[in-house]
Amino acid sequence: MSSKSIAELICPAPLPAKDTVLLGHGSGGKLSADLLREVFLPFLNNPVLARLDDxxxxxxxxxxxxxxxxxxxxxxxxxxxxxxxxxxxxxxxxxxxxxxxxxxxxxxxxxxxxxxxxxxxxxxxxxxxxxxxxxxxxxxxxxxxxxxxxxxxxxxxxxxxxxxVPEGVELSADRAQPGDKVLLSGPIGEHGIAILAQREGLEFETTIKSDSAPLHTLVARMLGASREIRCMRDPTRGGVSSTLNEIAQQSRVSIELEEWTIPVSEDVRGACELLGLDPLYVANEGKLVAIVAPEAADPILQAMRKHSLGKEASIIGSVQEEHAGLGRVMMRTTLGTKRIVDMLAGDQLPRIC
Amino acid sequence: MKYLDEYRDQRIAHALVAEIFQVTTRPWVLMEICGGQTHTIMRYGLDELLPRGVELVHGPGCPVCVTPLETIDKAIELALRPDVILVSYGDMLRVPGSKSDLFRAKALGADVRIAYSPLEAVKIARARPDRKVVFLAIGFETTAPANAMAAWQAKREGLTNFSMLVSHVLVPPAIRALMASAENRVQGFIAPGHVCTVMGCGEYERLVADFRVPIVVGGFEPVDLLEAILMLVKQLEAGEARLENQYVRSVSYKGTVMAQQIMAEVFEVADQKWRGLGPIPRSGLRLSEKYGDLDADRVFGLAALTVDEPAECMSAQVLQGLRKPTECPAFAIRCTPENPLGAPMVSSEGACAAYYQYRRHAKAS
Structure with a gap:
């Protein structure tokens, strides 16, 4: 256990994940983004594809x-x-x-x-x-x-x-602006946990059901309340954190979330605690995240709450100027401190102990 | 959530912080042993709430980080054999060995399966008598009872196609090695609550006496850790060195006797090599002679395979609490979770991963 200066220290040889496709490349995290940037875009690029919308x-x-x-x-x-x-x-x-x-x-x-x-x-x-x-x-x-x-x-x-696309509707992940509000249509993580609970080898009983549902009537209701919606995404694989990181990156802004405003059901929280997973990274199939102009946030929220798929909608954060050196998505914790909400490299792996 | 939200309560946390400020008159260096505790500290930014002089350094309690290279190389070699199904905890799959990792082996066609319980591996062995099932049994005292249970069950059923590649480590000898090191800066320890739930906290009394160092067994929620820090600072300020238990809702003095019994039945204490720290005497567990026929090393004749670790690795300094992850020149530049240079960046319990995930901006300041 001898001490050496930093310059003398090395780490074990790196293993860049560039030579073979790994399961993590399908996780919706950074490895997926790498594949898109390094393999698909160089060959298939055009202005429509380059917007990288859903x-x-x-x-x-x-x-x-x-x-x-x-x-x-x-x-x-x-x-x-x-x-x-x-x-x-x-x-x-x-x-x-x-x-x-x-x-x-x-x-x-x-x-x-x-x-x-x-x-x-x-x-x-x-x-x-x-x-x-x-x-x-x-x-x-x-x-x-x-x-x-x-x-x-x-x-x-x-x-x-x-x-x-109706006249006057223009939604794209590069349109978020400082001051905008971040809306989430309901409790997160249900699809991912429902699937995980069914997998071989994970024997826990749960009543959690996938939230799989079509969202277009909820969207119509929101657009009816205001056209000041910058962009919408359904946070599927990679969860809410990956979706917000993508939006922040494409719009060149930062996003700050407030931990206590993010709806998560007791069952999903419990399952995530047990498995060492963070619901922010768990897949949804019937939820949406919307970035909206600040003055439009309340009317849109009210409209969402009147729809069966948006009853538990809430404002979970706001868009800020891009700040250098900080994470693109930050979270104000319940204790008043701040942390990064990063995009994961691959899939979330359950902890060992 | 009942029984958890209380331990994340803002008012209680802030009251504890205020009390820590009140009792602190000098700088103190405290180490939390367990990677799970490191993650809570980073996730909630607990270190930012503390008085300037109270420094938290992060210990070696990340099971994935300290598993030696050769164990991972052996696991990969076994996994690539067509007759083998290798079963592992998920966290191990991304850890680089000397040349590859288990995810890559899987991509090359190896049958690698993630289990949440070691008994799952026994179940696979039962269902697939045509294949040899190897369970990668790693971890601290927390995973040892369940791993022991798998060996016990396989033996009881007379399964001849089940074996375990064992790399088990123990906390107290690691604390002893850290304290005995000439470079040690740590003045008080937060002992790992889960390990002590199994083993009890009694075995830490010797360390307290031998090194006159206060040890407080701590839990994993923000309020647990702040309370453990307060208890340590109070002892240090009063010039005391005692064993205290903050995590009383889970830890008793004697621990979980049944778990210890199954461990004693299946394993025996042995010398163990730690990735980053090197060999530490009597700091690990191996299968006892009675269970020797389940030892994958023996079954597959692997014992001869040894791999030299790189002469020096930054992760060793991190695992001993001598350096913070952000002091590493490669941190968040060349070394990231998608391209990890060292094990502490790979595991979800590794200190580097915790800093990367929650605190990357600290590098700039």
Whole structure:
């Protein structure tokens, strides 16, 4: 245990995660962002893609159309509060809704693993139909492929959606401004914990259900209350913290949250305490985060609370000038101190003891 | 949340801080042993609430950080064998060995599974008699009883395809090594509440007597830690050195006897190498002779594999409380959680990760 000067010290050899795709690249955290920046954008870049919103908004003959696509690889296929079918509809409807678009049509591509029970597939497709009907969208085209046993995980679904963006609605993650308020539509972490509780090896009983739900009618209600919404995002994988970090980065601002204003149900808090997870990083499938002009915050909040999916909406923080050397997203804790709310590198891993 | 919110209560916390200010007349250096405690301190910014002279340094209580390189290399080597299923606590998967880590091994096709309980590994062994299931049994006294239980269960069932790669460490010998070091600055310890829940706090009495150093067993919530700090400062200011227990709602003098019994049944105390700290006599646990046939080292003939650690590593200084993570020139520049140079940046319980996650801005000031 001898002491050496700092200059003499070295650390074990670095292992940059650049040569192989790891599971962490799919976590929605920094590794996912690296993949986007270093692999996809250099080849596929264009002004629409470069906005990095959850949906692309393009004009066709003067009509603004939103397009989005999303793949669903959830395991187990059926979970409390939903299944891969309803999730595939809600996820894509929500990505359209976050651009302020009215969702209209979906496509669905199925990758089936040899050996999947047709009965299961029927249940999934039936659930998709019910979810689509409830959301007022139609699945108008699709595709199926089958891969050999062991080459898939039962069933993967990719859905693509299009919708129209009403006149005067302009939402993008680069529009947040100092002074804006941050709104959250309800308690966080329910989808991620519901899925985790179902996974093999985690034997705890819980009544937590996925919050999977289509958000476009809530969005319509919000836009009805005020058009002063800068941007909206549904905090899916990576949770609220990743979403807010992305917005802060794209808008070149900082965001300050107040810990005590963030709604988390008792059940989710309990499960997170037990597993050593932070609900801010846990996935949601029926919640939205909105950045709105300060004067519009109250009317929008009131409108959200009148909708069944926004009853527990709250203002969780505000947008500030970008300050150098500080984290992009900061949190004022219940004790009055401040800490960084960082984007995670990969998935959250449960602690050892 | 009942039984937790009280320990995060702003008024109680601020009252404790006020009392710490009242009793402090001189500077003191205190060490919290456990990485979980370090995280609470960083997450709530407790160190920023304290009088200027009361310095918290962070101890070696991060199980992932102190697991030696060769254990990780062995785990990777085993995981890459087609007949092996390697089962581990999730936190271990991202820790770099000398060349790779378990996440990378998994990406290359190794069957690596994350378990929340070691008994899960036994269950897999039962279900897959065609494969050899190896559980990576690491950690402090907190994980030892459950790991021991897995070995006991596997032996009772006569499972021949289950083994454990063991790298267990013990807290008291580490405190002894820190105190015996010529460079030691620590004047009082917050002992780890979870470890003491298992082992009781009685075994810390010897350390208090041998080094005349106050030790307070502390919990993991902000109010727990502030109260433990207050108890330490009061002792130091009065020139006392006693063992005290702040975490009375969980820790007794004797600890959890049943847990100690299963540990004694399965493990025996042995010399142990710590990543960053080097070898410390009688500071670890290995499988006892009776359970030797479950020892993965023996089953797979791995014992010969030894890996030299880099001659010096900054993380050693961090794990001994000699340096703060922010003093490292690589911190938050070349060394980040997505590209960790040392184990304390990898584990969610590592001190560097705690500073990075909650306190990166401290570097600028």
């Amino acid at each position: 949906q692309a908004v393009v004009a066709i003959n003067g009509q603004r159309v939103a397009i989005t696509t999303d793949s669903f690889v959830v395991k187990p296929l059926f979970f409390p509060g939903g299944d891969i079918g309803s999730l595939a509809v809600h996820g894509t409807v929500n990505d359209l809704a976050m651009g302020g678009a009215v969702p209209l049509f979906l496509s669905a591509a199925f990758i089936l693993e040899e050996g999947l029970a047709v009965e299961q597939l029927k249940r999934v497709v039936n659930s998709m139909q019910r979810a689509a009907e409830a959301a007022g969208v139609q699945v108008v085209t699709g595709d199926t492929k089958v891969v050999e046993k062991g080459k898939g995980d039962g069933l993967f679904i990719t859905t693509t959606g299009i919708g129209v």
